[in-house]
Amino acid sequence: MIYERPVVHxxxxxxxxxxxxxxxxxxPPVSDDWRVQKLKSLIDIDPxxxxxxxxxxCRELRLCVSARQARRLFKAxxxxxxxxxxxxxxxxAAAHELQTTDIPVKxxxxxxxxxxxxxxxxxxxxxFHLRPIDFRRLWNGRDIAx
Numbered sequence: 001m002i003y004e005r006p007v008v009h010x011x012x013x014x015x016x017x018x019x020x021x022x023x024x025x026x027x028p029p030v031s032d033d034w035r036v037q038k039l040k041s042l043i044d045i046d047p048x049x050x051x052x053x054x055x056x057x058c059r060e061l062r063l064c065v066s067a068r069q070a071r072r073l074f075k076a077x078x079x080x081x082x083x084x085x086x087x088x089x090x091x092x093a094a095a096h097e098l099q100t101t102d103i104p105v106k107x108x109x110x111x112x113x114x115x116x117x118x119x120x121x122x123x124x125x126x127x128f129h130l131r132p133i134d135f136r137r138l139w140n141g142r143d144i145a146x
Contacts, residue, residue, distance in 0.1 A: 035063045036077040039070065040085070047089040047113065054082070091127050094120070098136045105132045 038061050054067035063070060074082045094112040097103060103111075109120035109132075124132050 033073060033077055035061075035065060035070065036074055038063065039074055039082065040078070043082075043086050043089055047086050047093060087123060088127065090114075091124055094124065094132070095128065095135065098132055099139045105136070108132070 039057075042057070042061065054070060058065055058067060058070050065073065071082055074080075074085070078085060080088075090112045094108050097108045097111070098105070101108075105120075106117050109117050112120065114120035114123075121131055124130075124135070128135055130138065
């Protein structure tokens with residue numbers, strides 16, 4: 001049996017080859033969008049500040065999108081809405097304060113941007129499955145039933 005070298009056909013460059021399968025241009029993934037990164041960094045730095053008007057925040061950050069477009073883009077990139085992400089970050093910051101300080105729960109709720117302790121407790125319970133005071137007791141090694 002004699003070995004013959006295979007014949008290689010050229011389809012041109014990679015773009016021409018990919019164009020055969022998809023007439024639409026290939027775009028980078030949405031998760032790398034700089035506008036979403038700016039919004040996420042603002043929420044991560046100060047979650048309570050995002051309670052302002054989202055249109056105003058978009059103008060201040062020079063995102064060149066409306067609030068509605070920003071919400072859609074954020075959801076497409078992260079899989080979570082802006083409000084949900086902001087609430088999660090606020091509650092994470094509150095949980096960190098409960099772990100590291102002895103500040104009263106009511107003051108931590110105010111710092112997290114909640115006007116009423118009951119709404120803070122309801123959201124905290126939904127995320128962590130513990131009331132804030134029980135979370136602090138458990139974290140500090142005290143018995144929850146005490």
